[in-house]
Every structure is written in C-alpha cells, then in structure tokens.
Amino acid sequence: xxxxxxxxxxxxxxxxxxxxxxxxxxxxxxxxxxxxxxxxxxxxxxxxxxxxxxxxxxxxxxxxxxxxxxxxxxxxxxxxxxxxxxxxxxxxxxxxxxxxxxxxxxxxxxxxxxxxxxxxxxxxxxxxxxxxxxxxxxxxxxxxxxxxxxxxxxxxxxxxxxxxxxxxxxxxxxxxxxxxxxxxxxxxxxxxxxxxxxxxxxxxxxxxxxxxxxxxxxxxxxxxxxxxxxxxxxxxxxxxxxxxxxxxxxxxxxxxxxxxxxxxxxxxxxxxxxxxxxxxxxxxxxxxxxxxxxxxxxxxxxxxxxxxxxxxxxxxxxxxxxxxxxxxxxxxxxxxxxxxxxxxxxxxxxxxxxxxxxxxxxxxxxxxxxxxxxxxxxxxxxxxxxxxxxxxxxxxxxxxxxxxxxxxxxxxxxxxxxxxxxxxxxxxxxxxxxxxxxxxxxxxxxxxxxxxxxxxxxxxxxxxxxxxxxxxxxxxxxxxxxxxxxxxxxxxxxxxxxxxxxxxxxxxxxxxxxxxxxxxxxxxxxxxxxxxxxxxxxxxxxxxxxxxxxxxxxxxxxxxxxxxxxxxxxxxxxxxxxxxxxxxxxxxxxxxxxxxxxxxxxxxxxxxxxxxxxxxxxxxxxxxxxxxxxxxxxxxxxxxxxxxxxxxxxxxxxxxxxxxxxxxxxxxxxxxxxxxxxxxxxxxxxxxxxxxxxxxxxxxxxxxxxxxxxxxxxxxxxxxxxxxxxxxxxxxxxxxxxxxxxxxxxxxxxxxxxxxxxxxxxxxxxxxxxxxxxxxxxxxxxxxxxxxxxxxxxxxxxxxxxxxxxxxxxxxxxxxxxxxxxxxxxxxxxxxxxxxxxxxxxxxxxxxxxxxxxxxxxxxx
Numbered sequence: 001x002x003x004x005x006x007x008x009x010x011x012x013x014x015x016x017x018x019x020x021x022x023x024x025x026x027x028x029x030x031x032x033x034x035x036x037x038x039x040x041x042x043x044x045x046x047x048x049x050x051x052x053x054x055x056x057x058x059x060x061x062x063x064x065x066x067x068x069x070x071x072x073x074x075x076x077x078x079x080x081x082x083x084x085x086x087x088x089x090x091x092x093x094x095x096x097x098x099x100x101x102x103x104x105x106x107x108x109x110x111x112x113x114x115x116x117x118x119x120x121x122x123x124x125x126x127x128x129x130x131x132x133x134x135x136x137x138x139x140x141x142x143x144x145x146x147x148x149x150x151x152x153x154x155x156x157x158x159x160x161x162x163x164x165x166x167x168x169x170x171x172x173x174x175x176x177x178x179x180x181x182x183x184x185x186x187x188x189x190x191x192x193x194x195x196x197x198x199x200x201x202x203x204x205x206x207x208x209x210x211x212x213x214x215x216x217x218x219x220x221x222x223x224x225x226x227x228x229x230x231x232x233x234x235x236x237x238x239x240x241x242x243x244x245x246x247x248x249x250x251x252x253x254x255x256x257x258x259x260x261x262x263x264x265x266x267x268x269x270x271x272x273x274x275x276x277x278x279x280x281x282x283x284x285x286x287x288x289x290x291x292x293x294x295x296x297x298x299x300x301x302x303x304x305x306x307x308x309x310x311x312x313x314x315x316x317x318x319x320x321x322x323x324x325x326x327x328x329x330x331x332x333x334x335x336x337x338x339x340x341x342x343x344x345x346x347x348x349x350x351x352x353x354x355x356x357x358x359x360x361x362x363x364x365x366x367x368x369x370x371x372x373x374x375x376x377x378x379x380x381x382x383x384x385x386x387x388x389x390x391x392x393x394x395x396x397x398x399x400x401x402x403x404x405x406x407x408x409x410x411x412x413x414x415x416x417x418x419x420x421x422x423x424x425x426x427x428x429x430x431x432x433x434x435x436x437x438x439x440x441x442x443x444x445x446x447x448x449x450x451x452x453x454x455x456x457x458x459x460x461x462x463x464x465x466x467x468x469x470x471x472x473x474x475x476x477x478x479x480x481x482x483x484x485x486x487x488x489x490x491x492x493x494x495x496x497x498x499x500x501x502x503x504x505x506x507x508x509x510x511x512x513x514x515x516x517x518x519x520x521x522x523x524x525x526x527x528x529x530x531x532x533x534x535x536x537x538x539x540x541x542x543x544x545x546x547x548x549x550x551x552x553x554x555x556x557x558x559x560x561x562x563x564x565x566x567x568x569x570x571x572x573x574x575x576x577x578x579x580x581x582x583x584x585x586x587x588x589x590x591x592x593x594x595x596x597x598x599x600x601x602x603x604x605x606x607x608x609x610x611x612x613x614x615x616x617x618x619x620x621x622x623x624x625x626x627x628x629x630x631x632x633x634x635x636x637x638x639x640x641x642x643x644x645x646x647x648x649x650x651x652x653x654x655x656x657x658x659x660x661x662x663x664x665x666x667x668x669x670x671x672x673x674x675x676x677x678x679x680x681x682x683x684x685x686x687x688x689x690x691x692x693x694x695x696x697x698x699x700x701x702x703x704x705x706x707x708x709x710x711x712x713x714x715x716x717x718x719x720x721x722x723x724x725x726x727x728x729x730x731x732x733x734x735x736x737x738x739x740x741x742x743x744x745x746x747x748x749x750x751x752x753x754x755x756x757x758x759x760x761x762x763x764x765x766x767x768x769x770x771x772x773x774x775x776x777x778x779x780x781x782x783x784x785x786x787x788x789x790x791x792x793x794x795x796x797x798x799x800x801x802x803x804x805x806x807x808x809x810x811x812x813x814x815x816x817x818x819x820x821x822x823x824x825x826x827x828x829x830x831x832x833x834x835x836x837x838x839x840x841x842x843x844x845x846x847x848x849x850x851x852x853x854x855x856x857x858x859x860x861x
Contacts, residue, residue, distance in 0.1 A: 009544025215268025
C-alpha cells in the first residue's frame with residue numbers, strides 16, 4: 001500500500017486507535033515488570049465534555065507514557081472518572097431547574113439514581129473524547145470514584161482514622177453555601193474584594209456612664225452578640241473590661257466587655273463584637289472565654305429565632321438594611337464609611353459564604369501534615385516547577401482540620417450511624433443503603449451526609465492500583481508521576497501525599513508535574529461561563545489530533561499559564577504533513593521488497609552526517625523527556641525532521657540515494673516523533689511493507705549508531721558552502737551563478753550536490769582565466785561566485801542606507817525616553833513600548849552591521 005498524496009487525519013485516526021486498543025499494546029504486561037513507568041489520569045468530572053485543560057493533561061501525560069513505553073518499560077497509564085460530588089450536583093440541579101423541578105421534589109434515593117444515570121451517559125461521551133485525543137490508557141483498568149473498590153477503600157480509611165483518633169465529630173464553624181445547602185472546606189471558598197460600608201454603632205454602657213462604639217461590616221449580626229471585646233494592651237479601653245453594655249436592638253439583654261489579644265487595635269474603633277456562631281475567630285474567642293454559641297443565621301440564609309421577633313426570617317441582605325434603619329431611628333448609628341474587604345463566596349454560584357456553626361465530621365490534619373512535610377523535606381518527591389515544593393510545605397505547616405461532610409445526595413455516603421436515643425453515640429457501619437440499623441439492641445440512624453469528593457479522590461494513586469493486594473499495586477506503586485494543574489496543588493496533591501503516606505506508608509508518587517491553565521488572549525482562564533472556551537473536538541475535526549497535541553505542547557512549561565488559540569494547531573498539522581511527505585519520498589525510493597536492517601550502512605558523507613544528527617536528536621529528546629522538558633523535546637525532533645532530514649538529507653538523496661539508509665531513517669524518525677504525533681506516525685508505519693505486522697506504539701527507542709567523524713565534518717563544510725552561496729544569491733537577487741574554486745577536493749567531489757542545493761550554475765575548478773567574483777568568506781576554501789561586483793556594491797549601498805535610518809531612529813527614541821517630561825507624563829505602557837522599540841532597533845542594526853561586514857569581505861578579492 002502506498003501513501004496517498006495528502007494526510008487526512010479523520011480518515012485514519014479512529015482505525016488507528018482501534019488497532020492499538022485491540023492489540024493490547026497499552027497493557028504493561030507486554031513488557032517485563034522490573035523497570036516500570038506508571039501514572040494515573042487525573043479523573044475528569046463525569047458530568048460533561050472534556051475541555052482544553054483536559055487536552056493539555058492528555059498531551060503531556062501521553063507523550064511521557066509513549067516515550068517510556070518506547071524505552072521498553074512496563075508503562076501503565078490508568079484512566080478514570082470522578083463522580084465529582086458537588087460539581088456534578090450543581091450541574092444536575094441546573095438540569096432540574098430547566099425542567100421546572102427542584103431537589104425537593106424527589107427522595108434522596110431517587111435523586112441519587114437520576115444523577116447516576118446522568119453521569120453514566122456523560123461518562124461514555126468523555127471516554128470517546130479521550131480516545132480521540134490519543135490517550136494510550138489501559139481501558140481494562142478504568143476506575144470510577146463510585147466503583148465498589150473506591151468506596152470500600154474510602155470506608156477502610158475512614159475506619160482506620162476513626163480507630164486512630166484522627167476522625168472526630170464536632171461542632172465547628174464551617175463555610176456554608178445557603179443556595180446549594182452544603183458546607184465547604186476552607187480551600188474551596190473563593191475570596192473576592194468587594195466594596196461595602198463600615199458601620200459605626202454605639203453600645204450604651206449599662207451603668208449609664210457613656211457608650212462604646214464598634215465598627216462592623218455586618219450590622220445584621222448585631223442583634224444577638226455574645227460580648228464586646230478589646231485588646232488587653234489597648235489603654236483606651238482598659239477601664240471598661242468587665243463592664244456591661246446594652247445590646248442596641250435587644251434592650252432587655254446586656255453583654256460584657258471582655259479582653260482578648262485577638263483584637264486588632266487598628267481596626268475601626270478598636271472594639272469589636274463577638275459572634276461565635278458566625279465567625280471562626282469569634283468562635284475560638286468564645287471557647288476561650290466560655291461564651292454562649294448563638295446561631296443567628298440559618299442554613300437557608302435567614303435570621304433565626306434567636307434574634308428579636310421583628311427580624312426573624314429575613315434574608316441576610318434584607319436584615320442588613322432593616323437593622324441599619326432601626327439603628328438610625330434609635331440614634332445609635334454614629335458613622336458610615338466606605339470600606340473594601342475580602343468576601344468569601346461559593347466558587348460555583350457566587351453566593352456569599354456564611355460561616356455557620358455545624359456538627360460535621362473532621363479529620364485532624366496536623367499529624368498527617370507533619371509526616372508529609374518530613375518526607376517532602378527528605379526529597380522523596382520531585383516537583384516541576386521546583387518552587388511548588390516549598391509552597392506545599394508552607395501550606396501543610398498551617399493546615400487546619402478538614403471538614404469532610406457534605407450535605408448533598410450525590411457522593412459516597414459517610415459510613416456512620418447515630419444512636420437515636422443518645423446523640424453522642426456514633427458507630428462505624430458500612431450498611432449505608434439502610435436508613436437505620438439495629439446493633440446490640442440499640443437503634444441507629446444513618447448520617448445523611450456524603451464525603452467531600454477530595455476524600456475519595458485523594459486516595460486515587462493507590463485505589464486505582466487495587467490496593468492493598470493487587471498486582472498493579474505491588475508492581476507500579478509508588479506512581480512514577482502525578483501530573484495535574486497547579487490550581488489543585490492544595491486541594492488534591494497535598495491530600496494525596498498525606499493520605500498515601502497514612503494508608504500505604506509510602507509517598508504515593510515520585511514526581512509531581514504541575515501545568516498551568518489554558519488562557520485566552522486577555523490572560524483569562526478559559527471557561528464556559530466566560531464564553532472563551534476552545535473545544536478540543538472542534539480543533540481535532542479541523543486539524544487532526546496530532547496537530548492539537550503538538551500545538552498545545554509547543555511552548556508549554558510547568559507552572560506557567562499558556563495561551564492557546566486554534567491557529568496554534570497549524571504548526572502541528574504542518575509537522576504531520578512534513579512526516580507524511582518524507583514517508584512518501586522514502587517509500588518511492590525504497591519500494592515494497594526492502595528488508596530493514598537493524599544497523600544502517602552509510603556510503604556517503606551525507607549518510608554519516610545524518611546518522612550523527614539522528615544520534616544527537618535521540619539523545620537530546622531523551623534528556624529532555626527525563627527532565628520533563630517536553631516542549632524542548634519537541635523542538636529537537638522538529639528541528640531534526642524539518643531541517644536535518646527534510647532540508648538536507650532528503651535533498652541530498654536526490655543526488656545519491658541509499659535506500660537502506662532512507663528506510664532506517666524513516667523507521668527511527670517515526671519512533672522519535674511518535675510521543676508527539678502518535679496517529680500520523682502509526683498510520684505511516686502501518687503502510688510500510690518492511691515493518692510487517694508490527695505496531696509502532698510497541699517498538700523500542702532507536703539505539704546510537706556508528707558514523708565516521710571525518711565524513712561528518714566534511715559534510716558540515718559542504719553545508720557551509722551551500723548556505724553561504726544561497727545567502728549571497730538571494731541577497732543580491734541574482735540567479736544561478738557558477739561557483740569557481742582553487743584546490744578544493746571536497747567541493748570538487750561534492751560538486752553536483754553543491755550545484756543542486758546551492759541553486760548554482762555549476763561548481764567548477766578554476767583554470768586561471770576566470771574573473772574573480774564574490775568570495776565565499778566562511779567556507780575556508782579559495783572559492784568565489786561568478787557575480788559582478790557592481791551588483792554587490794549596489795546591495796552594499798542599500799544596506800548602508802538602512803544602517804543610517806536605524807541609527808537615526810535609535811537616536812530619536814533615546815532622546816524621547818531621556819526627556820524627563822516624557823518619562824513622567826506619558827502613560828507607562830507607552831514608555832515601556834518606546835524602550836522595547838529601542839532594543840528591537842538595536843538588534844536590527846546589529847544584523848545590518850554583520851551583513852555589511854560579510855559583503856565587504858566577499859568583495860575584497
């Protein structure tokens with residue numbers, strides 16, 4: 001079979017992936033287990049289509065897996081999906097709303113079944129999308145975070161923590177979204193700067209001797225405080241500590257003024273209220289001072305029955321306005337200031353998070369964090385970029401206890417039951433599908449909450465390998481790599497490290513690679529809500545999967561955000577087409593009856609040179625992959641394919657053809673290119689008669705081959721002669737001059753090649769009667785082009801005119817930026833633009849100077 005004239009990705013990609021999948025090449029069992037490479041796909045949420053962030057993840061991970069598979073390692077790439085508790089629930093709630101329904105129209109069990117069916121449908125969609133991206137995952141090991149093995153492991157971890165005293169049930173201040181009706185951990189709250197007011201409210205002293213003024217951003221909570229407090233070091237209020245004040249809108253209830261070092265003397269008036277049920281810091285103050293824990297705001301975001309009658313049932317927003325008006329009427333509002341502060345919001349709906357006192361399940365984090373910090377400081381895990389290691393250590397050192405309870409129907413039920421007659425009596429039991437159970441004659445009711453999604457996904461590295469007794473766990477743990485976005489370093493990576501160490505006794509992975517976000521032209525993260533999303537499937541449809549992979553990998557580096565526009569895939573498509581055209585040339589020269597040799601037989605200087613370049617490319621690509629410099633690895637193969645192979649060797653082969661060398665080079669080039677462009681390389685491989693029934697994805701990386709160093713050096717000289725000749729003829733606009741030389745055996749022997757590639761009229765040995773033309777100054781030979789010096793002088797004159805223009809432009813720009821008035825009054829962006837223009841002009845001037853010197857030297861014969 002011969003390759004068609006053009007590569008059409010859509011014609012081949014589906015069949016090629018089916019070939020890989022059906023052949024079993026993605027299974028690590030095809031290789032020995034002594035040297036392995038393993039990673040798991042960060043499980044995409046099973047509630048929708050894949051986006052460009054997923055495409056970036058697959059491009060990075062799959063290129064690494066394919067490279068290590070070609071190195072002969074037992075490469076394991078485990079796919080999966082995340083039930084994504086809250087994320088999926090939000091998506092499904094929107095679906096219900098579109099249907100005119102709400103969660104309150106169904107039982108908890110019915111809702112769970114509906115979401116399950118919804119997720120299963122979407123899961124099949126993104127599995128097809130992963131195949132389209134070329135992910136070389138072992139589908140027989142696919143793991144869903146609601147699989148029995150994941151649930152079972154999560155329960156065993158919960159039980160172990162319970163028995164080890166790391167799990168506790170307690171009333172603590174939690175972050176609560178009143179719209180979605182669930183709590184969050186601290187790290188899931190989005191903080192935004194908001195403009196508001198700072199209200200100054202007077203509290204009359206109970207003894208009638210005066211008043212104390214406090215400043216607050218939340219007047220709606222000043223209808224049920226536990227106390228006022230001041231800093232014990234604040235001399236202004238030291239005499240008031242222990243006295244009582246009247247609550248402004250609760251006249252029949254006085255509260256005390258206490259002293260606590262938590263108070264910031266510089267905030268407002270230096271006096272603040274203590275509202276233990278709605279502020280984590282106030283909660284701690286109340287615990288230290290034995291103050292009552294009052295609930296003023298309910299889970300619906302309304303004022304509770306613990307406030308005066310006239311405010312009960314009001315939403316927070318309405319209550320704020322109403323309380324301010326009531327304070328004005330009472331003459332207790334002293335001042336209102338503009339104020340900007342950080343406000344915590346739900347990362348999905350934007351609702352202001354209410355700190356509420358709720359009884360939840362918590363994990364004691366410091367014992368887990370301490371062990372993780374020790375292992376990180378010992379260098380057990382490498383980070384790319386390296387600075388993320390210090391960041392995660394700082395985060396772990398300040399970690400607070402983790403609230404793992406979520407009040408939604410979708411997720412892994414918490415395996416805990418409460419005694420119906422003794423609220424303090426809780427037991428562990430996995431019979432979560434039953435509302436109530438009987439144990440030792442006592443009746444227990446199931447906790448209705450589910451685990452925070454991160455509790456199960458935090459165990460991803462080992463649960464996907466069938467911990468604790470599975471063969472994969474024994475042979476591929478710890479994972480070689482955990483690759484994910486830097487935006488979930490704390491939510492996911494930190495928790496995986498802590499849980500992995502706690503459960504298995506080992507770090508869960510040896511290396512962490514953190515990619516940045518895909519952003520648009522304005523630097524904004526791509527998201528559906530902003531309408532700036534590029535669809536991977538649309539790009540694949542237009543350009544092909546390899547084009548997308550290359551477009552997204554080229555220029556990518558760990559930890560940095562990346563601009564991606566569909567046009568970036570053009571470069572990837574061009575690379576695929578270049579490989580295709582090279583293969584068509586080689587097929588034509590080699591034929592179908594060739595038998596590939598394991599060791600090439602070079603017969604020309606060009607043969608030896610291209611083998612040296614092949615060795616160099618193979619070595620440099622390996623170095624880059626091993627150091628996780630993936631974009632750099634691509635740049636190496638691109639340069640080899642485009643310049644060394646296509647521009648030089650293929651062209652040289654049109655003069656002297658070595659079929660066995662061409663076949664060997666194509667074989668090796670396809671292997672080196674395969675991690676970046678798996679579809680086109682495999683498609684070409686399958687058409688090569690000499691490759692038989694083999695599969696490229698299952699081959700081994702090219703080994704270094706022998707070459708003659710002298711022949712390589714000589715061919716470099718030939719390239720130098722050709723390059724200089726091309727440059728001069730192009731610069732002067734002359735066509736196909738003759739090249740003359742004295743005593744240059746190399747030019748004489750390679751004259752036909754130099755003539756063809758140099759676009760010359762011939763390469764001739766001088767007889768003594770020829771006129772002297774433009775000298776080749778960089779070749780090291782007594783050689784010249786038969787070009788009239790007048791053409792060179794005219795070219796030189798135009799260069800010098802441009803030189804003067806550049807010099808004048810630089811002087812003008814330097815005078816502008818040196819002007820104090822311009823520097824101080826012009827917009828900063830304009831000043832920076834002027835400096836950048838100066839540097840650009842200097843670079844252009846340097847290039848002109850170099851070209852002038854070159855032409856002057858060429859004329860001096």
